[in-house]
Amino acid sequence: MRIVDTLKIKTRKRIINQTRINAESLRLFSPRNQYNLPYYKAHNTMQNTISTAELFSSPSGLYE
Numbered sequence: 875m876r877i878v879d880t881l882k883i884k885t886r887k888r889i890i891n892q893t894r895i896n897a898e899s900l901r902l903f904s905p906r907n908q909y910n911l912p913y914y915k916a917h918n919t920m921q922n923t924i925s926t927a928e929l930f931s932s933p934s935g936l937y938e
Contacts, residue, residue: 880905880926905929 884905888895898904902925903916909932914921 878926880929902926
């Protein structure tokens, strides 16, 4: 099984772009808000899975 760590991806992007890293900006809801994706309640496996999938499929998501 392949595991995707969105925290590591976002941290790498911030290091490469030389932007400030704070703990709050690395939570799942922060990049979703940044890319104008809908808010989902945290700590729900299904909603976290959907949230992550939307980040990857978003035109301006994690892999922009």
